[in-house]
Amino acid sequence: MSAPTSGSVLITDVRPYGEGEPIDVVVVDGTINEIGSELSAPAGADRIDGGGAILLPGLVDLHTHLREPGREDTETIRTGSAAAALGGYTAVFAMANTDPVADNSTVTDNVWRTGRDIGLVDVYPVGAVTVGLAGKQLAEMGMMAAGVAGVRMFSDDGKCVDDPLLMRRALEYAKSLDVLIAQHAEEPRLTVGAVAHEGPNAARLGLAGWPRAAEESIVIRDALLARDAGTRVHICHASTEGTVELLRWARAQGIAISAEVTPHHLLLDDSRLATYDPVNKVNPPLREARDNIALRQALADGVIDCVATDHAPHAAQEKACEFGQARPGMLGLQTALPIVVETMVATGLLDWRGVAKVMSERPAQIVGLTDQGRPIEVGEPANLTLIDPDTSWVVDPDGLASLSRNTPYESMTMPATVTATVLRGVVTARDGEVTR
Numbered sequence: 001m002s003a004p005t006s007g008s009v010l011i012t013d014v015r016p017y018g019e020g021e022p023i024d025v026v027v028v029d030g031t032i033n034e035i036g037s038e039l040s041a042p043a044g045a046d047r048i049d050g051g052g053a054i055l056l057p058g059l060v061d062l063h064t065h066l067r068e069p070g071r072e073d074t075e076t077i078r079t080g081s082a083a084a085a086l087g088g089y090t091a092v093f094a095m096a097n098t099d100p101v102a103d104n105s106t107v108t109d110n111v112w113r114t115g116r117d118i119g120l121v122d123v124y125p126v127g128a129v130t131v132g133l134a135g136k137q138l139a140e141m142g143m144m145a146a147g148v149a150g151v152r153m154f155s156d157d158g159k160c161v162d163d164p165l166l167m168r169r170a171l172e173y174a175k176s177l178d179v180l181i182a183q184h185a186e187e188p189r190l191t192v193g194a195v196a197h198e199g200p201n202a203a204r205l206g207l208a209g210w211p212r213a214a215e216e217s218i219v220i221r222d223a224l225l226a227r228d229a230g231t232r233v234h235i236c237h238a239s240t241e242g243t244v245e246l247l248r249w250a251r252a253q254g255i256a257i258s259a260e261v262t263p264h265h266l267l268l269d270d271s272r273l274a275t276y277d278p279v280n281k282v283n284p285p286l287r288e289a290r291d292n293i294a295l296r297q298a299l300a301d302g303v304i305d306c307v308a309t310d311h312a313p314h315a316a317q318e319k320a321c322e323f324g325q326a327r328p329g330m331l332g333l334q335t336a337l338p339i340v341v342e343t344m345v346a347t348g349l350l351d352w353r354g355v356a357k358v359m360s361e362r363p364a365q366i367v368g369l370t371d372q373g374r375p376i377e378v379g380e381p382a383n384l385t386l387i388d389p390d391t392s393w394v395v396d397p398d399g400l401a402s403l404s405r406n407t408p409y410e411s412m413t414m415p416a417t418v419t420a421t422v423l424r425g426v427v428t429a430r431d432g433e434v435t436r
């Protein structure tokens with residue numbers, strides 16, 4: 001494989017982590033070479049005038065659905081990469097629930113190569129835990145890990161690995177390969193027919209409910225299995241107050257368990273379902289205000305490690321139908337950072353260093369990426385995001401880079417703007433346009 005593209009760039013007038021006076025950053029061949037004032041551009045370098053922007057390490061998304069192969073009508077690796085770069089991301093993990101399923105190295109290596117050729121963001125394929133996501137037989141995780149993609153995270157996301165014995169075997173196999181299992185925590189016997197959070201709103205609207213216990217029973221089971229296997233488990237899209245309590249308990253026991261929360265579970269609740277608009281249908285479902293509050297606090301405390309988008313594009317016809325029939329999932333890549341600003345920074349729960357931690361550093365550490373989520377220092381890889389915290393914008397679904405339009409944030413004002421993204425010194429997005 002050829003070496004990844006790298007570039008040289010002079011970034012002027014930026015504030016790393018939003019701290020101190022504006023400074024300049026010189027990147028040579030993909031590496032931060034100098035940080036200081038009034039620096040000059042290296043030969044052949046690109047230039048970014050930061051205009052006083054906040055500079056963070058490039059964002060890392062552990063949970064995105066790019067839909068290629070199989071559903072290129074709803075998203076492709078190219079359009080999803082563009083959405084990622086515009087959202088400030090320099091690495092994304094593409095879930096395995098494609099068609100064909102990413103349960104073998106032919107698929108995972110192809111996703112990796114395609115992402116690398118496009119070059120807008122590092123696309124890391126997630127491998128399936130079980131063959132065909134069918135939950136019956138372990139996939140060849142070792143083969144996928146050994147391929148050119150070097151798969152390091154495995155998940156049947158979209159489905160739960162609900163068989164406890166199979167989950168136990170998966171954790172043991174993952175331990176021997178030094179890879180991560182990410183669980184979509186949903187006890188399927190408790191969610192038969194469910195389309196919304198089980199609570200007063202669903203009852204009033206006549207929608208079948210998904211109880212919190214369907215998530216929490218798997219979270220605690222998997223914490224115990226991870227304890228016994230002596231390996232880590234990662235919980236996808238944590239959505240309930242109870243899950244937070246269980247994570248807190250498991251951490252206190254010394255159990256290796258990590259967890260992510262989505263922007264929509266931080267911001268939205270099930271009062272939005274009153275319109276029956278399927279744009280609000282998602283798994284796990286939007287919960288209640290007290291869950292939002294517990295999730296925000298847990299993210300601030302570190303009980304929840306990171307934010308992951310669960311960017312889930314769907315075609316118009318999959319959403320333009322009655323609520324019960326619609327596909328679950330919502331777009332996330334281009335709105336994640338502003339929603340974290342609104343729910344975590346504007347509320348005083350996190351400062352910009354905290355944002356770097358939950359959107360870049362912790363996700364990179366959880367999967368063991370050594371070139372992402374790094375400090376902004378000389379000698380470090382130049383994966384960077386510039387953010388204007390004072391320029392707001394209004395979400396127009398037609399204006400997003402995704403091939404799909406299923407954003408719940410239509411017409412909402414977003415409080416911050418990603419002005420540029422840099423991958424190994426190459427400018428991938430600038431002023432709302434991708435560069436390649």
Ligand SMILES: NC(=O)N[C@@H](CC(=O)O)C(=O)O
Nearest residue numbers: 065157158282283312328329
């Ligand atoms: N989140 C969703 O509601 N949908 C995801 C699957 C998933 O993340 O469980 C999808 O692939 O559409």
Ligand SMILES: [Zn+2]
Nearest residue numbers: 157158184236
């Ligand atoms: Zn899921």
Ligand SMILES: [Zn+2]
Nearest residue numbers: 095157158310
């Ligand atoms: Zn998902």
